[in-house]
Amino acid sequence: MTSDFRLTRRSLLGGAAAAVGGALLGPVPVASAATAAAPRLYTRAEWRARAPKAAATVLNRAPDHIVVHHTASANATDYSLEHAFDLSRSIQNFHMDGNGWDDTGQQLTISRGGHLMEGRNRSLDAIDAGNHVMGAHTLSHNEHTIGIENEGTYMTEGPTDALWDGLVATCAWLCDVYGLDPHAAIVGHRDYNSTACPGDTLYALLPQLRDQVAAGLSDPRIKIRARIEASGLPEPRHRFDHGPTGRPAR
Numbered sequence: 001m002t003s004d005f006r007l008t009r010r011s012l013l014g015g016a017a018a019a020v021g022g023a024l025l026g027p028v029p030v031a032s033a034a035t036a037a038a039p040r041l042y043t044r045a046e047w048r049a050r051a052p053k054a055a056a057t058v059l060n061r062a063p064d065h066i067v068v069h070h071t072a073s074a075n076a077t078d079y080s081l082e083h084a085f086d087l088s089r090s091i092q093n094f095h096m097d098g099n100g101w102d103d104t105g106q107q108l109t110i111s112r113g114g115h116l117m118e119g120r121n122r123s124l125d126a127i128d129a130g131n132h133v134m135g136a137h138t139l140s141h142n143e144h145t146i147g148i149e150n151e152g153t154y155m156t157e158g159p160t161d162a163l164w165d166g167l168v169a170t171c172a173w174l175c176d177v178y179g180l181d182p183h184a185a186i187v188g189h190r191d192y193n194s195t196a197c198p199g200d201t202l203y204a205l206l207p208q209l210r211d212q213v214a215a216g217l218s219d220p221r222i223k224i225r226a227r228i229e230a231s232g233l234p235e236p237r238h239r240f241d242h243g244p245t246g247r248p249a250r
């Protein structure tokens with residue numbers, strides 16, 4: 001499955017590489033493919049992150065799963081870039097000052113305006129190198145999973161189209177970089193810990209997310225195909241509480 005998927009993605013990306021002047025003599029290098037698929041990502045410098053208390057640990061291997069989260073904050077209607085940057089700063093402050101961690105827990109954040117931002121320090125460099133930054137987003141599974149926090153609370157309503165498009169593009173990029181099969185790799189926080197995260201609605205959309213990532217970004221609109229059943233799993237108790245994430249001092 002994985003090798004078939006990679007061939008499919010590489011052949012798709014081959015067209016993109018050719019369009020920017022890449023030669024198609026032989027296999028397309030993974031590094032080029034990753035660059036071709038990378039969405040616009042706002043760096044920590046751009047959202048004006050604080051310095052971390054300590055540099056993140058980088059593991060010399062790829063993560064094997066992508067964990068989808070909601071931020072358990074308001075379903076904001078401010079879709080601006082400045083709002084997105086403010087969200088990233090608020091999460092960082094909560095993780096460092098509230099949880100006592102070294103830095104932002106998750107590696108990536110997407111706002112309801114669809115803006116993708118780096119989370120934990122060293123995440124972008126690690127992804128570009130095919131490596132894994134140890135985060136703090138899914139208790140007992142941070143050694144092998146990369147986490148994406150999606151702004152909002154998705155217990156009853158779905159994400160915005162802009163957020164959805166950003167999530168599809170981000171997962172496609174990560175699957176390319178790390179050589180992951182989206183049908184096996186993309187999971188929700190509740191698949192590992194006792195939590196409703198990423199919300200009953202967004203969790204119900206994960207099969208569609210996997211399909212769209214595997215299909216190479218075609219048909220990016222959200223279609224909620226089934227009635228959403230309430231899971232009864234633990235819901236957020238306060239802003240930014242999306243369930244068990246990491247041990248203290250991470």
Ligand SMILES: [Zn+2]
Nearest residue numbers: 069189197242
């Ligand atoms: Zn979560």
